[in-house]
Amino acid sequence: MQYLHNTYEFNSLQIACNSITWLRNAENLITIELHSGTENASMLIALLSDIHANRPALEACLAHAREQDTERFVFLGDYVGYGSDPEWVVATIMEFVNDGAVALCGNHDSGVALNNIPLYPEVQTVTDWTRGQLGIDEQRFLANLPLTVHEDDRLYVHADASAPADWNYVLSVEDASRSMKATNSRLTFCGHVHQPAIYGLSSTAKVTSFTPTPGAPVPLLRWRRWLVVLGSVGQPRNDDPAASYAIFDTDTTEITFQRVPYDIEAAADAIRKNDLPNWFAERLYLGK
Amino acid sequence: MIKSRMKKGATLDGFLLEELVHNGGMSCLWRVTWPECDKTPLLMKVPILTEGEDPAAVVGFEMEQMILPRLAGPHVPSFATAGDFSVQPYIVMEYVAGVSLLQRLLDLPLPYDEVAEIGVKIATALDSLHRQHVVHLDVKPSNIIIRPSGEAVLIDFGLSQHAHLPDLMKEEFRVPYGTASYMAPEQLFDMRNDPRSDIFALGVLLYFFSTGVRPFDDNDRMAAMRRRLWRDPEPPRKLRRDYPPWLQEIVLRCLEVQPAWRYPTAAQLAFDLNNRDQVKLTARSERLKRDSWTAVMQRRFNVRHITPIMKQSLPTPAFNAPIVAIALDVTAGAVEICNTLRAAAERTLKTMPDARLACVNVLKQGRKIDSGQDDEESSMHVDRLVALKNWAAPLKLAEDRVTFHVLEGADPAASLLEYAEKSRVDHILMAAFPPKSPLRRGAPLLSCVHPGGALRNERLSRGQHRIMFVAGVIANSVCLRVNFSQRISKNFIY
Secondary structure (H helix, E strand, O other): OOOOOEEEEEOOEEEEEOEEEEEEOOOOOEEEEEEOOOOOOOOEEEEEOOOOOOHHHHHHHHHHHHHOOOOEEEEOOOOOOOOOOHHHHHHHHHHHHHOOOEEOOOHHHHHHHHOOOOOOHHHHHHHHHHHHHOOHHHHHHHHOOOOEEEEOOEEEEOOOOOOHHHOOOOOOHHHHHHHHHOOOOOEEEEEEEEOOEEEEEOOOOOEEEEOOOOOOOEEOOOOOEEEEEEEOOOOOOOOOOOEEEEEEEOOOOEEEEEEEOOOHHHHHHHHHHOOOOHHHHHHHHHOO | OOHHHOOOOOEEOOEEEEEEEEEOOOEEEEEEEEOOOEEEEEEEEEEOOOOOOOHHHHHHHHHHHHHHHHOOOOOOOOEEEEOOOOOOOOEEEEOOOOEEHHHHHHHOOOOHHHHHHHHHHHHHHHHHHHHOOEEOOOOOHHHEEEOOOOOEEEOOOOOOEEOOOOOHHHHHOOOOOOOHHHOOHHHHOOOOOOOHHHHHHHHHHHHHHHHOOOOOOOOOOHHHHHHHHOOOOOOHHHHOOOOOHHHHHHHHHHOOOOHHHOOOOHHHHHHHHHOHHHOOOOHHHHOOOOOOHHHHHHHHOOHHHHHHHHOOOOOOOHHHOOEEEEEOOOOOOOHHHHHHHHHHHHHHHHHOOOOEEEEEEEEEOOOOOOOOHHHHHHHHHHHHHHHHHHHHHHHOOOHHHEEEEEEEEOOHHHHHHHHHHHOOOOEEEEEOOOOOOHHHHOOOEEEEEOOOOOEEEEEOOOOOOOOEEEEEEOOOOOOEEEEOOOOOOOOOOO
16 A cells, blocks of 8 residues: 555554654653655545454454455554453554554553553453453553544544543533644544544534434535544444444545444453453443 | 636536526526536536625535435436535536426416426425435425426525534524525424425425415514414415315415424325325315414414424434335135234334325226226226225224225236335335135245335245235335335245
8 A cells, every 4th residue: 555655663553654753742642643645545444442342343343344445444542441352452453553553542541551540440440450461562552552643634532632631521512622623633533432423613613513323424524624523342332232433535535434233242241251340241232 | 716717618627617507696507518528418506605795605505515415316416526615616416407496486376286296296306305314494496496207306405404414504503594485483493304394395385386375475584484383374265266175285284383283204295195085184174264363362472382393302204104005905805814904004003103004906907898898997996995995994094094096907016016106105015915826725925025126926835824014115216125024934935
């Protein structure tokens, strides 16, 4: 692929692109600017967020995305937590990153790698368990994930872009407006909320909010700015238990949300077998 | 912008501008061709985006640019391409040859039959649009073109709402946009997602075309538009003494203030316009004058009258108001099957209060023509109608929920499918085998609606019986989707 000109290595993280800018802000948090040279190229990007160590869900989404001929993968964080397959999931993400994919840091990843996030006791239990499951390479990988990645006119971030390390949810028009005003990127893609949403900012500063319908492409009109909240691959929370991700077409600027059924039974059984909190298994069936 | 370039004979992105067809407040329409390819005329819509112009022009253009490429079928202009907004925004679409209904205004009032015919065409177009998740929200004569082949084409989706796309109009503006005399009451409360708003506008159009008078004035001040919430229009029969009651019933039902009192779907409206002899006449059809001032004042100051419109939750989804055709063999010997079908129909209708049932029987033709056949056929026709009504009686359905149809044709399957397509039937309920099939000889036949568009018979293994299924007609096509709704024998072959 033409855009894979160079690869840059930073600790365990490899990024493929034309040129790259590494930034460390005052809090020593990593942000990355990529210039992929794909500004005018047509490309399908699969955007996957909040995988939460759910192997069957990630496998189903990856297979689905490959069927759609996606050429690039962007992972928006939270590879671990809740689920029982952190090692496989993180190893898979590392392979994708080696092949040029983008991977962001989520609050659960930060919690596992750096133990720096206050979490609910049940979640903390899983976080501690997860740490024991991961090898040193995986932990280092999680520790060095960037908080934001700029690629052409797109910003990838796990939560609210106005303060990426605060892990604020983008739940309302006001949150979306704050996040969009904090960046010059025309498009922001984030996760964290586990419920799909699209926010549009017009030239008159009016913000549209919209819940996308799975399978129906929504054009992110070029003369507006947009913030897209991805659903969750591994723990959907909008009453639909199917795994959720989206595909963005850089040519038509259309984003299509996808719902992919997966083997919930297997994911739930694995959680129970590892003596992780039962609710994390039950909620998978409910999509809550 | 490069407005100066927009003149006759100029080219824009390869399109040759041939003629300025329309120069409106919000956009210009050019007839263009694509000389590199062929000479097929196309229509280019160019928004007027100068400073100080109505911002709705921009947002409306954005909406149209999103919606038009997502629509298909003969009832919309097909989308060709769109220009880059940062250079010169435009949309290129099919140039629809035909007559705009605007041109018919000089001929009003039109004969009732012609009004009904136009009404069917528009309702059919709206049904197609609504099934594609779009509410037009600006149905009026200037936005409808009748193709030479007869179909109505809806144009201008600048005010439309697509259920699967962000509604930029709603977010941008706090005042209702639309055409004052055609706007439904709920649009005044910024409700933009109810397909029944288009049914109201079509009611206005039918009223106007059949009487020559608009039911509501075109004053676009909010106070004036709100009068339609409590002030009923003059009944058409007051304006034209020979106005047929069935048409008044249909038109006034479309113009009901409460969306729930109108036709639930455009398909059901088209159905009634097609079956005028079976329209259930209510007090609406008899009205000769407007309501008294006391009644109007009661509505005016009765909060409960307005509240349901303002607080209206999600509109009735079209799939809750399907037209269900039931194919019945009412000849002797099919009693048991008819009973089973009645039970199936009852269950279907119970779950969907807005569904309506069309009881259909096919009178097979193609026999040798001889004298006296007309009388004989006419008598058989009546017999079948009587039998259909007799079949439906135990269902105790309200008159407006059931109709009876005896079709005639050499091929019953083809007749049934043709009927289903024309009447925009959603589901066909039928027995899986005809009573005179070789079933009795131990080899039952299953008549199934096949995606190819024809009924075909499938041989089933011995011992299978009473298999029923519902076939859903996909809008705009004869292609049928088979959903099995009833118990299906385990050896079912399809």
